[in-house]
Amino acid sequence: xxxxxxxxxxxxxxxxxxxxxxxxxxxxxxxxxxxxxxxxxxxxxxxxxxxxxxxxxxxxxxxxxxxxxxxxxxxxxxxxxxxxxxxxxxxxxxxxxxxxxxxxxxxxxxxxxxxxxxxxxxxxxxxxxxxxxxxxxxxxxxxxxxxxxxxxxxxxxxxxxxxxxxxxxxxxxxxxxxxxxxxxxxxxxxxxxxxxxxxxxxxxxxxxxxxxxxxxxxxxxxxxxxxxxxxxxxxxxxxxxxxxxxxxxxxxxxxxxxxxxxxxxxxxxxxxxxxxxxxxxxxxxxxxxxxxxxxxxxxxxxxxxxxxxxxxxxxxxxxxxxxxxxxxxxxxxxxxxxxxxxxxxxxxxxxxxxxxxxxxxxxxxxxxxxxxxxxxxxxxxxxxxxxxxxxxxxxxxxxxxxxxxxxxxxxxxxxxxxxxxxxxxxxxxxxxxxxxxxxxxxxxxxxxxxxxxxxxxxxxxxxxxxxxxxxxxxxxxxxxxxxxxxxxxxxxxxxxxxxxxxxxxxxxxxxxxxxxxxxxxxxxxxxxxxxxxxxxxxxxxxxxxxxxxxxxxxxxxxxxxxxxxxxxxxxxxxxxxxxxxxxxxxxxxxxxxxxxxxxxxxxxxxxxxxxxxxxxxxxxxxxxxxxxxxxxxxxxxxxxxxxxxxxxxxxxxxxxxxxxxxxxxxxxxxxxxxxxxxxxxxxxxxxxxxxxxxxxxxxxxxxxxxxxxxxxxxxxxxxxxxxxxxxxxxxxxxxxxxxxxxxxxxxxxxxxxxxxxxxxxxxxxxxxxxxxxxxxxxxxxxxxxxxxxxxxxxxxxxxxxxxxxxxxxxxxxxxxxxxxxxxxxxxxxxxxxxxxxxxxxxxxxxxxxxxxxxxxxxxxxxxx
Ligand code: C2E
Ligand code: CA
Ligand code: CA
Numbered sequence: 028x029x030x031x032x033x034x035x036x037x038x039x040x041x042x043x044x045x046x047x048x049x050x051x052x053x054x055x056x057x058x059x060x061x062x063x064x065x066x067x068x069x070x071x072x073x074x075x076x077x078x079x080x081x082x083x084x085x086x087x088x089x090x091x092x093x094x095x096x097x098x099x100x101x102x103x104x105x106x107x108x109x110x111x112x113x114x115x116x117x118x119x120x121x122x123x124x125x126x127x128x129x130x131x132x133x134x135x136x137x138x139x140x141x142x143x144x145x146x147x148x149x150x151x152x153x154x155x156x157x158x159x160x161x162x163x164x165x166x167x168x169x170x171x172x173x174x175x176x177x178x179x180x181x182x183x184x185x186x187x188x189x190x191x192x193x194x195x196x197x198x199x200x201x202x203x204x205x206x207x208x209x210x211x212x213x214x215x216x217x218x219x220x221x222x223x224x225x226x227x228x229x230x231x232x233x234x235x236x237x238x239x240x241x242x243x244x245x246x247x248x249x250x251x252x253x254x255x256x257x258x259x260x261x262x263x264x265x266x267x268x269x270x271x272x273x274x275x276x277x278x279x280x281x282x283x284x285x286x287x288x289x290x291x292x293x294x295x296x297x298x299x300x301x302x303x304x305x306x307x308x309x310x311x312x313x314x315x316x317x318x319x320x321x322x323x324x325x326x327x328x329x330x331x332x333x334x335x336x337x338x339x340x341x342x343x344x345x346x347x348x349x350x351x352x353x354x355x356x357x358x359x360x361x362x363x364x365x366x367x368x369x370x371x372x373x374x375x376x377x378x379x380x381x382x383x384x385x386x387x388x389x390x391x392x393x394x395x396x397x398x399x400x401x402x403x404x405x406x407x408x409x410x411x412x413x414x415x416x417x418x419x420x421x422x423x424x425x426x427x428x429x430x431x432x433x434x435x436x437x438x439x440x441x442x443x444x445x446x447x448x449x450x451x452x453x454x455x456x457x458x459x460x461x462x463x464x465x466x467x468x469x470x471x472x473x474x475x476x477x478x479x480x481x482x483x484x485x486x487x488x489x490x491x492x493x494x495x496x497x498x499x500x501x502x503x504x505x506x507x508x509x510x511x512x513x514x515x516x517x518x519x520x521x522x523x524x525x526x527x528x529x530x531x532x533x534x535x536x537x538x539x540x541x542x543x544x545x546x547x548x549x550x551x552x553x554x555x556x557x558x559x560x561x562x563x564x565x566x567x568x569x570x571x572x573x574x575x576x577x578x579x580x581x582x583x584x585x586x587x588x589x590x591x592x593x594x595x596x597x598x599x600x601x602x603x604x605x606x607x608x609x610x611x612x613x614x615x616x617x618x619x620x621x622x623x624x625x626x627x628x629x630x631x632x633x634x635x636x637x638x639x640x641x642x643x644x645x646x647x648x649x650x651x652x653x654x655x656x657x658x659x660x661x662x663x664x665x666x667x668x669x670x671x672x673x674x675x676x677x678x679x680x681x682x683x684x685x686x687x688x689x690x691x692x693x694x695x696x697x698x699x700x701x702x703x704x705x706x707x708x709x710x711x712x713x714x715x716x717x718x719x720x721x722x723x724x725x726x727x728x729x730x731x732x733x734x735x736x737x738x739x740x741x742x743x744x745x746x747x748x749x750x751x752x753x754x755x756x757x758x759x760x761x762x763x764x765x766x767x768x769x770x771x772x773x774x775x776x777x778x779x780x781x782x783x784x785x786x787x788x789x790x791x792x793x794x795x796x797x798x799x800x801x802x803x804x805x806x807x808x809x810x811x812x813x814x815x816x817x818x819x820x821x822x823x824x825x826x827x828x829x830x831x832x833x834x835x836x837x838x839x840x841x842x843x844x845x846x847x848x849x850x851x852x853x854x855x856x857x858x859x860x861x862x863x864x865x866x867x868x869x870x871x872x873x874x875x876x877x878x879x880x881x882x883x884x885x886x887x888x889x890x891x
Pocket of ligand 3: 782783803805806839
């Protein structure tokens with residue numbers, strides 16, 4: 028078996044050798060472009076250079092007949108693609124070329140590319156290529172690399188295309204290009220020729236191969252690989268001899284392996300370094316762009332903000348100013364940089380500004396100051412608020428200041444308006460009550476130091492309400508304006524006029540004598556002057572209106588009283604002037620003061636009396652012509668702690684003026700209703716009515732009707748036994764409203780009596796509007812009924828009128844039998860007075876009624 032195999036192998040070898048021997052030499056067309064020392068044509072047209080000679084060696088051994096096809100690089104590639112040539116030496120592998128060509132596996136040469144430049148040492152890194160013209164051969168891997176990657180380095184450069192590598196070197200030498208990119212092997216050679224120098228910019232480490240058209244001549248490549256593989260393992264081989272001969276300096280294939288590793292690392296690091304520097308540069312570029320953007324944004328904001336903004340350094344020199352601030356300076360930003368305030372302002376202003384700046388920069392203060400300032404020749408900066416703020420570094424040190432000025436003139440205006448509204452009367456524009464209190468306080472406080480006395484004149488227009496209500500309000504306003512004018516003209520300039528309330532004016536005199544008599548005389552003179560100025564009628568809308576004033580005066584000579592107290596005194600004096608008949612002048616003096624104090628004391632006691640239930644009710648009987656009690660008038664008494672019993676004349680007015688009458692009135696009605704309700708149990712008492720006096724204030728209470736009806740309901744009192752007494756004078760104001768309330772209560776059964784009848788001015792028609800049940804003839808007509816004929820006539824007339832109007836008529840104040848008889852003779856049926864019984868606690872009458880079947884038990888009445 029072994030023999031058989033040996034025979035077969037021998038036959039095979041023999042056949043193979045014999046077939047080679049007989050095959051004609053293979054023609055291989057080789058593209059040659061001039062690229063010494065790697066490949067070029069020798070003068071006989073044969074292949075030369077490293078790659079040429081190695082190919083010659085293989086061709087000799089393989090019996091290939093090499094045919095050279097000279098071409099420029101681009102044409103060489105095109106010819107290979109078109110299969111016009113079989114082999115093209117010196118081709119580096121690129122992804123594009125791999126699509127079009129086939130390559131063997133073991134590279135013929137390993138090389139890299141480099142940038143060459145004129146010998147000035149200026150080109151050291153990729154970044155130095157910015158703006159340069161770089162020559163590179165068209166279609167070369169250097170050209171492709173530069174076009175693709177220069178942008179990545181952030182470098183803008185122009186590539187200058189050349190037909191050959193040499194042309195690139197020539198262009199640099201001639202100044203047509205700045206640098207040239209070339210394979211290092213070739214470049215080193217041309218650099219020497221053209222006097223250029225290799226730069227440290229190395230790129231594109233590449234391996235060079237023989238290439239064939241795609242899918243053609245695979246056999247050629249395989250053979251080449253076989254030779255290269257064998258030769259490159261043997262340093263003595265023809266391969267190394269050839270390389271050594273053509274390029275002794277950079278004989279790459281003979282470089283020791285360690286050096287190769289080093290070069291490899293360097294080559295690997297270079298792109299990393301380039302990449303890193305590229306990243307850094309990009310970062311810097313991005314950051315710079317961002318900074319520029321944000322700076323631009325900041326400028327836009329600062330220039331459009333409605334404020335004057337500037338920055339100064341620690342040496343008080345301007346470092347920034349926005350457009351608004353520049354417009355004040357009237358120059359550009361670059362004109363103010365590094366300059367100081369003394370370059371823009373007058374000496375005094377600059378010194379003033381420096382003082383402020385020192386506080387900010389030296390002491391780190393934030394200051395706020397308001398203009399006006401002198402800014403001579405640089406635009407006005409009035410009505411401004413300046414804020415100066417220290418600028419601090421991370422360590423807290425002040426390195427400058429930022430100033431911001433805003434226009435606050437509108438705010439100031441608004442403040443002015445607000446102050447006008449707050450301190451001046453809107454109609455006359457005279458200072459109002461608030462201002463009066465402030466000024467008066469100051470005048471009083473300063474009077475001792477000034478050794479001056481003073482006075483307040485309170486001028487209240489008489490019957491202003493009537494003019495205002497009967498004419499239009501604008502007529503009222505007009506009148507006030509004219510009055511203000513006249514008062515103003517009758518006053519010395521130094522005396523102040525105020526308008527605290529609608530129809531009230533106040534004059535403060537603060538230059539009077541400290542001697543009271545003199546001050547009084549002086550104040551009196553001025554008050555008279557005012558009154559005489561006002562005396563002439565006022566012409567409004569073509570009509571004449573008279574208007575007088577009541578003036579109350581309070582003096583002040585020391586600082587012991589408050590402004591409020593002085594005004595209160597003037598007010599009391601003014602009321603006294605009104606009370607004395609209006610158009611008068613009254614001083615606040617000691618008797619008046621005493622009166623006021625008494626009144627205050629009474630007011631306090633009254634309030635306490637309500638709280639401590641010190642009021643009692645007395646009852647005065649009302650009888651008919653048969654001397655039979657029909658009911659009682661309820662009369663209020665104040666039983667004080669000291670045992671004194673006060674009648675209403677002592678307190679009722681104060682109770683009314685202070686409003687105490689309201690709770691008091693409620694209590695009286697409730698008590699009366701409770702009594703009426705309790706009387707329902709007894710046959711005798713159930714016939715009696717109770718007459719309760721009402722005050723005008725009670726009637727004006729909006730809840731009066733509700734209150735009375737709820738008490739009636741609550742106590743169960745018979746409404747028709749409740750008689751409410753009102754006086755004519757109470758009906759003067761708001762008669763319609765009172766009539767309505769009376770009607771509502773009348774509906775419930777409550778009856779009404781018109782008290783003190785005859786003393787007022789009631790007309791018949793007026794009386795007809797009211798739901799009245801009784802007229803009560805005032806006691807003043809009864810008292811002298813015998814002596815005064817006219818009184819008798821009035822009483823007769825009232826009795827007749829009552830008869831006609833179907834109203835009951837009662838005579839009050841009947842004290843004597845003679846009066847009784849006379850009244851009886853005139854037809855009077857109802858009586859009240861001491862003759863019938865004095866006001867007394869109800870118990871007195873209840874006992875009497877028990878004993879005498881409801882007839883009045885007083886001795887006097889028995890005697891009738
Ligand atoms: P008035 O309503 O005219 O009451 C009658 C007044 O005449 C009572 O005085 C009464 O005591 C008094 N009088 C009664 N008979 C005679 C008499 O024969 N001769 C004289 N000279 N006087 C007589 P009084 O009690 O001092 O009341 C005074 C005024 O006080 C009342 O006048 C009334 O207007 C008011 N008043 C009394 N009580 C109340 C009350 O409860 N509420 C309200 N609002 N006012 C009351
Ligand atoms: Ca009465
Ligand atoms: Ca009366």
